[in-house]
Amino acid sequence: MKINFKNILIALIEKEFKSYLRSINNFMNMIVFMIAIIILFPLTVGPSEEKLTLVSNAIVWIALIVSIIPTLDKIYISDFKNGWLEQYYYSPLLLEIIILIKCFVFWFFLIIPLTIFIPIFSILLNIPFLIIFWNIIIFAIGSLGFCLIGSICSSLTLGTKSNNLISPLLILPLAIPIFIFGNGVVEAVKSNYDPLPNLYLLITVCLILLIISPLISAYSIKIALTK
């Protein structure tokens, strides 16, 4: 039997997209959470300009990351409960490729739309335009790595009693290189150095994750399915 991989790919992407469209509530939750953090920070730090310019970039980053983490560990959980993962496991496509597609779709439809909010929040916090530009680039690249880490963690915690407690513990230590190099880019831009070396390192981390993450996730999904 000849298998048409193109059709499978398109069907897979369509299914993922529809499932995200139907659970639009998650996306709205993320946005509400982000706005809450952005409003809370100036109120707790104090509205004075000098203090806010020191931490404004960090506030945007924290708002984005903290709002992403709760959805990040649920990439596979609904598929696992519905039995979709077993179907993926027995499908002619490699499980690794399916995971890669799932991560890309998650990144493209759930994380990339958040970049619209970076300029809005940045203007609220008086961040200069050059840094807003770099922030969007770093976020677009770094969040892909973030999704891949989330894929590892959510596949490891499949079938746990409650994965809310462990997932941040798993995600944060793995995601530290992304934070360090992302911050390095912004610091370099702020002090008029060349930001490219740090950006290359950030891309390197994401590329390494792109190779490792599907392998580890597929292995741990197989373990979760054979329990």
Add this chain to the structure above:
Amino acid sequence: MINYLANPNRFLNFMKPIEFSIGVFTFLFIFIGLYLSLFNSPEDYQQGDTVRIMYIHVPFAWFASFLYFSISIASIFFLIWKHPFADIIARSIAPLGLIFSILTILTGSLWGKPMWGTWWVWDARLTSMLILCIFYFAYIGISNAFPRKIDGSKPAAILAIVGMVNLPIIKFSVDWWNTLHQPASIIRFDGPSINQEMLLPLVIMLLGFLFMSIFIILINIKTNLIYKKYQSEILKLG
């Protein structure tokens, strides 16, 4: 040899006569080491008496990372040869490693306050040690997170292997970045740069910690084996 000892019962029988002597060695080495380091070693010309924190800080730090390494090795054994005893060993090491890494951070910050003037800096060495501590937490958390305890061992093993990335970062963090933490002074290409009189108590303390961790891990292994037997008995009773 490894094949022979991979059976839990044979392992316990093999270890029974040795166990007592390991306990004796532990107390002997740690008492001699503590005496030498507290009363019979020179003061540092800069740090004075505070340098004596080193004699427990360094063993804690070394064994925190070494125990993580042994967890990963046991996990690799477990994932490749699927031997349940390797999993029991890894699980038995984890709590001790967690305690060691917490104590490393605590003694380090107690040492840092008089020397550097702060309890904590977000320095490469300190941060990577904190991450090791988080990895231990995550390992213990994930290995106990499943309704059936056995289900947690494979995800935990994968996590242990992923976390091995952190170990070279801890080791070389003082060489790669400019940090407040002092560079390596014992394991170097050109021999140890530490004073001979300070090296002797440190080595004795390290030996004492080695015996102590083996002793405690043996107790943990026994406890876990008994727990496993108890669970299988419950299954038999239905």
